[in-house]
Amino acid sequence: MAGGPAAGRPAPGRPGPALPTPRGPEDAGGAPVATGRMAEPLARSVGAPTAEALGGHLGLETVGDLLRHYPRDYRRRGQLTDLSGLEVGEHVTVLARVASVRHRPMKQRHGFVVDVVVTDGATKVPLTFFPRHKGALAHLQREMVVGRPGLFSGKVGAYRGVLQLVHPEHHMSGSRDGDPGADGTDDLAAEGAAMDDFLTGVLPIYPATQGMQSWTVAKAVHLVLDTLREEDVPEPLPDMVLARHGFPGLLDALRAAHRPGHPGQEEQALERLRYEEAFVLQAELARRRLRTGTQTAVPRRPVDGGLLAAFDQQLPFALTDGQREVGQEIAADLARTAPMHRLLQGEVGSGKTVVALRAMLAVVDAGGQAALLAPTEVLAVQHHRSLTAMLGDLAGAGTLGGADVATRVALLTGSQGARARREALLQAASGEAGIVVGTHALLQDAVQLADLGLVVVDEQHRFGVEQRDALRAKASAVPHLLVMTATPIPRTVAMTSFGDLETSVLRGLPAGRSPIASHAVNAGNAAWVARMWQRVREEVEAGRQAYVVCPTIGDEAPGDGGGDRGADGPDDRVLVSTVAVEALLAEEPSLAGVRRAVLHGRMPPEAKDAVMRAFAAGEVDVLVATTVVEVGVDVPNATCMVVMDADRFGISQLHQLRGRVGRGRHPGTCFLLTPLPGDAPAVTRLMSVAATTDGFALAELDLETRGEGDVLGARQSGARSSLRLLRVVRDGHVIADAREDAAEVLAVDPELRRHPALAGAVTELLRPQHGQFLERG
Numbered sequence: 001m002a003g004g005p006a007a008g009r010p011a012p013g014r015p016g017p018a019l020p021t022p023r024g025p026e027d028a029g030g031a032p033v034a035t036g037r038m039a040e041p042l043a044r045s046v047g048a049p050t051a052e053a054l055g056g057h058l059g060l061e062t063v064g065d066l067l068r069h070y071p072r073d074y075r076r077r078g079q080l081t082d083l084s085g086l087e088v089g090e091h092v093t094v095l096a097r098v099a100s101v102r103h104r105p106m107k108q109r110h111g112f113v114v115d116v117v118v119t120d121g122a123t124k125v126p127l128t129f130f131p132r133h134k135g136a137l138a139h140l141q142r143e144m145v146v147g148r149p150g151l152f153s154g155k156v157g158a159y160r161g162v163l164q165l166v167h168p169e170h171h172m173s174g175s176r177d178g179d180p181g182a183d184g185t186d187d188l189a190a191e192g193a194a195m196d197d198f199l200t201g202v203l204p205i206y207p208a209t210q211g212m213q214s215w216t217v218a219k220a221v222h223l224v225l226d227t228l229r230e231e232d233v234p235e236p237l238p239d240m241v242l243a244r245h246g247f248p249g250l251l252d253a254l255r256a257a258h259r260p261g262h263p264g265q266e267e268q269a270l271e272r273l274r275y276e277e278a279f280v281l282q283a284e285l286a287r288r289r290l291r292t293g294t295q296t297a298v299p300r301r302p303v304d305g306g307l308l309a310a311f312d313q314q315l316p317f318a319l320t321d322g323q324r325e326v327g328q329e330i331a332a333d334l335a336r337t338a339p340m341h342r343l344l345q346g347e348v349g350s351g352k353t354v355v356a357l358r359a360m361l362a363v364v365d366a367g368g369q370a371a372l373l374a375p376t377e378v379l380a381v382q383h384h385r386s387l388t389a390m391l392g393d394l395a396g397a398g399t400l401g402g403a404d405v406a407t408r409v410a411l412l413t414g415s416q417g418a419r420a421r422r423e424a425l426l427q428a429a430s431g432e433a434g435i436v437v438g439t440h441a442l443l444q445d446a447v448q449l450a451d452l453g454l455v456v457v458d459e460q461h462r463f464g465v466e467q468r469d470a471l472r473a474k475a476s477a478v479p480h481l482l483v484m485t486a487t488p489i490p491r492t493v494a495m496t497s498f499g500d501l502e503t504s505v506l507r508g509l510p511a512g513r514s515p516i517a518s519h520a521v522n523a524g525n526a527a528w529v530a531r532m533w534q535r536v537r538e539e540v541e542a543g544r545q546a547y548v549v550c551p552t553i554g555d556e557a558p559g560d561g562g563g564d565r566g567a568d569g570p571d572d573r574v575l576v577s578t579v580a581v582e583a584l585l586a587e588e589p590s591l592a593g594v595r596r597a598v599l600h601g602r603m604p605p606e607a608k609d610a611v612m613r614a615f616a617a618g619e620v621d622v623l624v625a626t627t628v629v630e631v632g633v634d635v636p637n638a639t640c641m642v643v644m645d646a647d648r649f650g651i652s653q654l655h656q657l658r659g660r661v662g663r664g665r666h667p668g669t670c671f672l673l674t675p676l677p678g679d680a681p682a683v684t685r686l687m688s689v690a691a692t693t694d695g696f697a698l699a700e701l702d703l704e705t706r707g708e709g710d711v712l713g714a715r716q717s718g719a720r721s722s723l724r725l726l727r728v729v730r731d732g733h734v735i736a737d738a739r740e741d742a743a744e745v746l747a748v749d750p751e752l753r754r755h756p757a758l759a760g761a762v763t764e765l766l767r768p769q770h771g772q773f774l775e776r777g
């Protein structure tokens with residue numbers, strides 16, 4: 001394998017499930033904020049220029065940050081990087097031998113060109129250097145001795161089909177200074193930190209970037225390690241855990257991870273450090289579970305002849321088995337004096353809304369109120385509309401047509417008019433509205449609820465935990481909490497991301513649900529594309545509707561629009577936008593006369609609402625939209641979806657998107673359009689999506705193909721992330737072990753008073769710089 005991509009590719013901004021975030025000052029639990037050597041700024045240990053470079057390029061600020069910047073690979077003595085494994089576009093650091101050196105003067109300008117070929121013994125890779133003057137040329141020639149090993153770092157490019165390293169940096173075996181001046185770290189280079197692990201031991205290869213080479217990181221790490229004492233590194237793992245697993249202490253582990261004395265020594269160290277990441281996180285989750293367990297909520301027990309009974313009576317369909325089972329679990333939770341803390345997972349269309357509504361009605365029957373929080377305004381408005389419709393007379397309390405037992409459903413969004421808002425606020429505060437639906441407008445201070453008994457959060461993966469806590473803070477007692485998500489969450493992710501929640505899975509779809517057929521379509525194949533639009537036309541002529549989903553809006557700065565996910569690497573492709581598709585469809589012969597509208601997140605709320613209403617009312621045939629339609633939009637008459645540049649979306653997201661069609665009596669069709677050739681990995685992904693509608697299988701696949709960065713959050717793969725070694729797909733057993741151990745430790749010491757270093761590590765995990773990825777919004 002190659003030295004590998006350094007510092008990771010930019011993590012696509014797929015919002016994933018939220019991890020815990022601090023709940024407030026009381027949350028620190030008296031834990032010390034990291035102090036001492038680990039919290040010390042790097043400048044004192046490695047000098048200001050290097051510290052600045054480490055901070056600027058890798059986000060490493062403190063001694064602790066640097067020590068937790070683990071090598072991504074290790075090279076044994078004499079073990080060269082397999083150069084046949086390089087991939088174009090990667091930034092790599094490779095260990096190779098010089099095979100040949102040739103220099104020639106530049107034709108156009110002063111200076112020289114030095115062509116060096118390096119090899120791993122089999123594959124050869126050319127590098128080109130441009131020394132600026134004779135002195136630099138002479139220096140380079142002294143260094144580039146045929147047969148000598150060195151580290152070479154740069155971006156892999158291809159020139160006439162031959163792989164090469166573009167603008168390589170280098171560090172030769174036995175040299176005391178790498179490439180002076182190249183990375184602004186001359187002072188450190190001059191220290192000549194021992195790099196002759198080249199020949200004597202194991203060479204760590206660090207995640208690096210263009211401006212910060214692996215060997216510069218290695219030197220800095222050495223400087224720090226050499227001056228580190230036992231008392232500088234507080235041990236977060238309890239003795240019991242260390243003994244149980246036979247782990248080395250933290251200082252030994254850090255030394256072995258960065259500077260293994262002999263091949264293989266790093267493995268045990270990394271195992272310990274990986275476990276530690278899982279353990280610290282699980283300790284926090286265990287603490288939260290324990291706290292929830294000690295909180296008291298008002299039990300909301302079912303009553304006879306109430307709203308819920310009346311609602312069940314008038315329900316136009318039978319509940320599925322899954323809905324009934326989960327309904328019972330929730331009812332049992334609500335009747336307890338400890339607050340419910342439940343995650344409800346259910347496929348798109350599995351009928352979660354009905355389950356939630358029944359829970360809300362039970363609470364209203366018991367004299368309380370329920371709040372339903374939606375991630376977007378479109379969704380809040382739609383929830384309000386559909387809850388009101390489902391309830392019918394039961395939502396007409398105080399009106400002429402209202403039923404005997406009835407309540408009201410109030411809507412609170414950020415952009416509603418002053419009058420509507422005042423009215424809704426009043427209904428919420430007086431308790432007249434048993435159900436309050438809203439976006440984060442619900443979290444504002446002005447909103448008061450008479451007796452909040454239940455909070456339902458729809459599509460939690462778009463909602464920060466902090467926000468849900470802010471809402472819970474509006475209740476006098478701790479309200480029950482039900483979190484719903486249609487993105488199936490693999491078990492290991494649930495254990496990390498939702499580790500403080502109980503989980504229910506809503507299995508099965510309501511009977512009579514129509515299947516969705518999905519097809520990957522090559523955008524370059526004009527005949528297929530024409531046929532696809534023809535299919536859209538046929539649906540419209542049959543009286544049905546279609547979505548065309550685009551990755552971007554078309555008027556934005558690059559990266560906006562939310563579609564830049566799941567890409568196979570950076571490229572400069574111009575993505576299809578709503579603007580472009582609008583223009584395209586206007587010219588598409590088979591779509592002549594079809595009524596179109598555009599919907600995207602940056603339209604004014606009234607405009608969005610008007611478009612959604614028109615589409616729901618069947619006044620629009622084709623809705624050209626961004627991923628604003630991804631979540632929860634429910635127009636049963638929509639049967640067809642075209643996803644433009646589908647390779648730009650993640651697996652779970654595509655699954656979520658296509659869940660918008662086939663919600664009614666008619667079968668759904670989904671076209672996944674891509675300009676990429678059939679053998680591109682992204683297209684393989686599209687084929688998988690097309691091949692199955694099992695959301696859990698797709699979620700697992702998503703996790704495997706895209707890695708944690710996307711699953712756990714955007715910032716996961718950077719140096720600032722606190723989960724550096726832990727991989728939820730691969731390390732399920734580590735997470736499970738850590739969860740058990742943590743529960744055991746916390747059961748005895750729930751606030752970690754006897755484990756200050758662990759408490760400190762938890763605080764560190766929740767530190768905003770690290771915790772950003774824990775927070776979704």
Ligand code: ADP
Pocket residue numbers: 317318319320323346347348349350351352353354486510511632634636663
């Ligand atoms: P989701 O789980 O995606 O939120 P919804 O709650 O929006 O699913 O339900 C999707 C559609 O299925 C809605 O139109 C809803 O009225 C309908 N539905 C829910 N439960 C049933 C059922 N048991 N039988 C038939 N239709 C149902």
Ligand code: MG
Pocket residue numbers: 352353632
């Ligand atoms: Mg829903």
